[in-house]
Amino acid sequence: MNAxxxxxxxxxxxxxxxxxxxxxxxxxxxxxxxxxxxxxxNRAGQTGVDIDAPKRGPVAGLSKxxxxxxxxxxxxxxxxxxxxxxxxxxxxxxIDLGPFPLGSCTMKHNPRLNxxxxxxxxxxxxxxxxxxxxxxxxFEAIAxxxxxxxxxxxxxxxxxxxxxxxxxELCGLLCIRAAIEAKGEKRHIVLVxxxxxxxxxxxxxxxxxxxxxxxxxxxxxxxxxxxxSRLGPDVAGVMITNPNTCGLFxxxxxxxxxxxxxxxxxxxxxxANFNAIVGKVRPGDLGVDAMHINLHKTFSTPHGGGGxxxxxxxxxxxxxxxAPLPFVQRxxxxxVHLVEEEEIASTGxxxxxxxxxxxxxQMGMFTRALTYILSHGNDGLRQVSEDAVLxxxxxxxxxEDVLEAPFAKAGPCMxxxxxxxxxxxxxxxxxxxxxxxxxxxxxxxxxxxxLVVHGAMLIEPTETESRMxxxxxxxxxxxxxxxxxxxxxxxxxxxxFTPRRRLDExxxxxxxxxxxxxxxx
Amino acid sequence: MRYLPLTPADRTAxxxxxxxxxxxxxxxxxxADALLSGPVEGLAPHASEMAVERHMARLAGxxxxxxxxxxxxxxxxYKHHIPASVDHLIQRGEFxxxxxxxxxEIAQGTLQVLFEFQTQVARLFGxxxxxxxxxDGSTACWEAIAMAGRVTRRKKAVLSGGLHPHYVGTAETMAxxxxxxxxxRSPVLxxxxxxxxxxxxxxDQTGAxxxxxxxxxxRIPDLAAIAAAAHAKGALLVVVVTEPVALGLxxxxxxxxxxxxxxxxQSLGVGLNFGGPYLxxxxxxxxxxxxxxxxxxxxxxxAEGKRGFVLTLSTREQHIRREKATSNICTNAGLCAxxxxxxxxxxxxxGLRQLAAVNHDRARQTAERxxxxxxxxxxxxxxxxxxxxxxxxxxxxAVRSLADKGVLGGVALGRxxxxxxALHAGLLVTATECTTDDDIETLALTxxxxxKKGA
Numbered sequence: 001m002n003a004x005x006x007x008x009x010x011x012x013x014x015x016x017x018x019x020x021x022x023x024x025x026x027x028x029x030x031x032x033x034x035x036x037x038x039x040x041x042n043r044a045g046q047t048g049v050d051i052d053a054p055k056r057g058p059v060a061g062l063s064k065x066x067x068x069x070x071x072x073x074x075x076x077x078x079x080x081x082x083x084x085x086x087x088x089x090x091x092x093x094x095i096d097l098g099p100f101p102l103g104s105c106t107m108k109h110n111p112r113l114n115x116x117x118x119x120x121x122x123x124x125x126x127x128x129x130x131x132x133x134x135x136x137x138x139f140e141a142i143a144x145x146x147x148x149x150x151x152x153x154x155x156x157x158x159x160x161x162x163x164x165x166x167x168x169e170l171c172g173l174l175c176i177r178a179a180i181e182a183k184g185e186k187r188h189i190v191l192v193x194x195x196x197x198x199x200x201x202x203x204x205x206x207x208x209x210x211x212x213x214x215x216x217x218x219x220x221x222x223x224x225x226x227x228x229s230r231l232g233p234d235v236a237g238v239m240i241t242n243p244n245t246c247g248l249f250x251x252x253x254x255x256x257x258x259x260x261x262x263x264x265x266x267x268x269x270x271x272a273n274f275n276a277i278v279g280k281v282r283p284g285d286l287g288v289d290a291m292h293i294n295l296h297k298t299f300s301t302p303h304g305g306g307g308x309x310x311x312x313x314x315x316x317x318x319x320x321x322x323a324p325l326p327f328v329q330r331x332x333x334x335x336v337h338l339v340e341e342e343e344i345a346s347t348g349x350x351x352x353x354x355x356x357x358x359x360x361x362q363m364g365m366f367t368r369a370l371t372y373i374l375s376h377g378n379d380g381l382r383q384v385s386e387d388a389v390l391x392x393x394x395x396x397x398x399x400e401d402v403l404e405a406p407f408a409k410a411g412p413c414m415x416x417x418x419x420x421x422x423x424x425x426x427x428x429x430x431x432x433x434x435x436x437x438x439x440x441x442x443x444x445x446x447x448x449x450x451l452v453v454h455g456a457m458l459i460e461p462t463e464t465e466s467r468m469x470x471x472x473x474x475x476x477x478x479x480x481x482x483x484x485x486x487x488x489x490x491x492x493x494x495x496x497f498t499p500r501r502r503l504d505e506x507x508x509x510x511x512x513x514x515x516x517x518x519x520x521x
Numbered sequence: 522m523r524y525l526p527l528t529p530a531d532r533t534a535x536x537x538x539x540x541x542x543x544x545x546x547x548x549x550x551x552x553a554d555a556l557l558s559g560p561v562e563g564l565a566p567h568a569s570e571m572a573v574e575r576h577m578a579r580l581a582g583x584x585x586x587x588x589x590x591x592x593x594x595x596x597x598x599y600k601h602h603i604p605a606s607v608d609h610l611i612q613r614g615e616f617x618x619x620x621x622x623x624x625x626e627i628a629q630g631t632l633q634v635l636f637e638f639q640t641q642v643a644r645l646f647g648x649x650x651x652x653x654x655x656x657d658g659s660t661a662c663w664e665a666i667a668m669a670g671r672v673t674r675r676k677k678a679v680l681s682g683g684l685h686p687h688y689v690g691t692a693e694t695m696a697x698x699x700x701x702x703x704x705x706r707s708p709v710l711x712x713x714x715x716x717x718x719x720x721x722x723x724x725d726q727t728g729a730x731x732x733x734x735x736x737x738x739x740r741i742p743d744l745a746a747i748a749a750a751a752h753a754k755g756a757l758l759v760v761v762v763t764e765p766v767a768l769g770l771x772x773x774x775x776x777x778x779x780x781x782x783x784x785x786x787q788s789l790g791v792g793l794n795f796g797g798p799y800l801x802x803x804x805x806x807x808x809x810x811x812x813x814x815x816x817x818x819x820x821x822x823x824a825e826g827k828r829g830f831v832l833t834l835s836t837r838e839q840h841i842r843r844e845k846a847t848s849n850i851c852t853n854a855g856l857c858a859x860x861x862x863x864x865x866x867x868x869x870x871x872g873l874r875q876l877a878a879v880n881h882d883r884a885r886q887t888a889e890r891x892x893x894x895x896x897x898x899x900x901x902x903x904x905x906x907x908x909x910x911x912x913x914x915x916x917x918x919a920v921r922s923l924a925d926k927g928v929l930g931g932v933a934l935g936r937x938x939x940x941x942x943a944l945h946a947g948l949l950v951t952a953t954e955c956t957t958d959d960d961i962e963t964l965a966l967t968x969x970x971x972x973k974k975g976a
Contacts, residue, residue, distance in 0.1 A: 047872030054882035061903035065771045075869015089615035092630035096614030122581025127594040128796030131924040137583030163656035166851040202849035208698040211844045249550035304856025305631035306621040308798030342939040354694035358659035358687035359796025377567035378560035386544045393539040412547045466526035498626040501824035508821035508833040514650045515640040
């Protein structure tokens with residue numbers, strides 16, 4: 001049996017506050033379990049899969065290509081593997097355990113029907129290159145999702161192949177670039193507000209544009225006058241997040257769109273926060289030319305500890321001809337078919353800017369999102385945004401007397417409430433409140449973003465939190481805000497009750513250890 | 522509305538507590554003419570769980586699933602048996618419904634898995650380091666080309682004709698916008714991969730040489746020779762692996778001189794899913810670490826000196842560097858990486874070797890059986906679990922006729938290369954541990970029948 005402390009640390013008798021903690025030989029503390037790396041559990045040659053022996057060896061020509069030795073990978077039996085990952089899972093926070101109030105990033109409840117549907121063999125066990133007539137139901141499901149996304153956004157078309165939100169941003173900007181080139185123009189500037197998520201400028205640069213930053217007004221919105229004065233024959237377009245990352249609706253978006261269009265540019269809308277307005281507002285009515293939708297955020301697909309994502313992009317009439325391959329097309333008679341390289345010439349899609357990835361997109365996410373959409377319907381999706389916005393305002397008003405809320409006096413917020421660190425005791429920061437929230441049993445809010453507010457705390461509860469759950473969260477936040485204002489030193493060493501205390505991120509970056517080398521000779 | 526916990530009474534009380542008369546008071550910033558007065562027209566209202574499940578099952582039922590037919594497709598997506606424990610474990614809510622591990626104290630489960638995953642990928646590929654995964658193989662391939670450009674400060678990439686055409690297409694799309702120069706070529710129906718042509722195309726403007734291993738036709742290029750030629754001109758060798766199971770049998774690319782190794786990880790732990798979500802594998806030599814794209818998980822210690830894990834080197838990434846980032850990628854394929862890692866942990870190095878050997882054995886039996894059909898030629902001398910046969914007619918017709926008889930017989934090269942008529946007789950056939958003797962016999966008899974009728 002392997003030593004439970006193979007990872008090299010020893011249980012301590014005395015904690016950092018001087019109190020005596022009970023010590024255990026194993027390092028575990030009741031249900032708080034330590035777990036070595038899978039490599040430290042390895043026994044050479046073991047495997048957890050029974051595989052039939054081959055009848056014959058390799059073909060003659062293969063001998064010069066054969067591996068000299070099996071890869072140095074740990075093999076364990078099934079009970080050991082199940083226990084390893086189950087023990088690790090218990091060191092994670094998850095939406096099944098409590099809210100993820102991560103503003104502009106968050107997750108809502110992940111319905112389990114989505115999982116069941118995505119695993120139906122007719123969706124999960126079909127190959128992307130099967131003859132098309134053997135996967136008619138898959139194309140129908142994709143077309144149904146397309147119809148919903150087009151209907152909910154009021155746009156002309158949707159490109160489904162982008163693999164995640166940032167990939168969708170890229171898709172939208174490549175459509176803009178292709179449209180500009182088709183007109184024979186040379187526009188190389190993209191305007192991005194300073195409150196934008198970091199992917200916006202990174203994407204614009206990746207698509208070959210030069211990024212210029214647009215300031216925010218004092219009420220947390222894009223400075224329309226500054227933006228419009230910068231428009232001209234060198235500007236390809238703007239990237240605007242709406243609702244924005246301060247949790248505010250960009251009131252002037254339609255006027256901005258009109259001005260951008262008049263100057264020959266295009267409007268990209270970052271749809272990360274579409275969950276605040278789905279069923280209430282159609283971006284197409286605001287003059288948007290392209291917008292990605294993060295299926296996990298608005299349509300409840302699981303985030304799985306960091307993906308996979310899926311980032312369909314809805315497009316205006318002006319940009320639709322440039323959409324990437326492949327896509328699903330519905331004919332006048334209702335039949336659905338796939339347009340890929342084979343069909344572009346015959347179907348009049350020669351302006352497509354090409355392929356962004358292998359195959360047809362994140363089908364497993366499409367089926368989950370469609371299942372969620374059908375469950376809610378057009379009435380339920382409207383209720384989703386209304387409840388999300390109501391929950392956020394409930395938090396905003398319950399905390400604004402103990403935390404500085406820079407935009408709260410001017411009016412309501414949308415789906416997320418923004419606070420700053422003004423008023424905390426000297427030496428106390430947003431990070432201390434975030435780590436204190438962990439001890440309270442909650443995942444922290446988004447911190448230090450957006451950059452336009454000092455020590456930002458961006459709280460997005462979503463519609464799937466109950467009022468009782470919000471009250472519990474508010475009680476914890478009020479307590480923490482008061483402790484940080486009063487200078488409670490215990491907060492600076494939080495979290496105290498987690499499997500690990502604050503981790504040394506500087507050490508990790510200064511001396512990167514990215515792979516295990518414990519068996520190196 | 523089974524997913525919405527607020528009751529009508531809650532809503533009324535909460536509106537009062539925030540000082541709003543109606544819900545639309547909270548949408549006051551939306552211009553009046555843009556605020557919808559009711560549900561979006563033309564779309565259906567909410568439905569019960571049972572009704573939705575029935576509807577989705579009806580759509581799923583119209584598809585012929587791989588498990589319901591003799592199945593021989595590959596070309597970048599493979600049907601392997603996934604042990605039951607893999608899907609069970611990834612559905613634990615603590616994994617399935619966790620967000621990106623931004624708060625490491627309450628995400629050590631995900632982070633330790635990513636650290637183990639990175640180590641597994643690095644060892645599988647025979648390279649120093651690997652990242653926490655990318656969207657898929659095709660996007661990882663482009664990211665590798667872009668990274669080689671940053672390292673060498675050269676804009677030209679030489680692509681082997683053996684590289685998956687969707688990967689070539691993805692790179693060509695991106696290069697149009699970044700100004701990189703992609704020199705691609707079509708494959709030729711020959712037993713030999715195009716190593717000599719690739720080597721001849723490398724010049725001192727070349728930053729990346731991109732070779733798939735095994736290649737799209739199932740052939741195995743001589744990586745050591747190509748690496749030597751690339752390095753002699755100051756270029757980096759990027760090796761693309763679309764079928765990681767093959768590396769149970771053939772040498773790891775990193776041991777043969779590859780500088781960057783990328784791949785599609787779907788074969789382990791992740792189902793076919795009609796093309797996604799999959800996971801991109803990305804490994805490289807440690808000296809290029811600061812130019813790598815994507816999330817990286819690193820080891821560190823906590824305030825008590827205990828080992829722990831964090832996301833690290835984020836100064837490469839978009840949320841810090843904005844327009845100067847190494848990539849705009851903002852996610853990985855976390856759940857698919859977890860599935861890959863669990864499957865890999867069950868297999869181990871020895872299990873992977875056995876799995877690859879069985880795959881090869883099944884493919885060898887399939888190739889030998891198909892070679893007995895009049896008019897059918899097996900192109901490859903060498904292959905692992907995927908090979909090309911040449912038919913007397915356009916293979917797209919044969920594939921369609923096979924499907925009509927309930928056999929999913931392979932990928933016609935005409936589907937992948939519609940413009941290249943010289944390839945249209947080619948049929949790409951893959952066998953895995955799932956392929957039975959009966960499947961092989963059914964394919965052979967049905968193909969013989971289809972070809973006889975077509976003649």
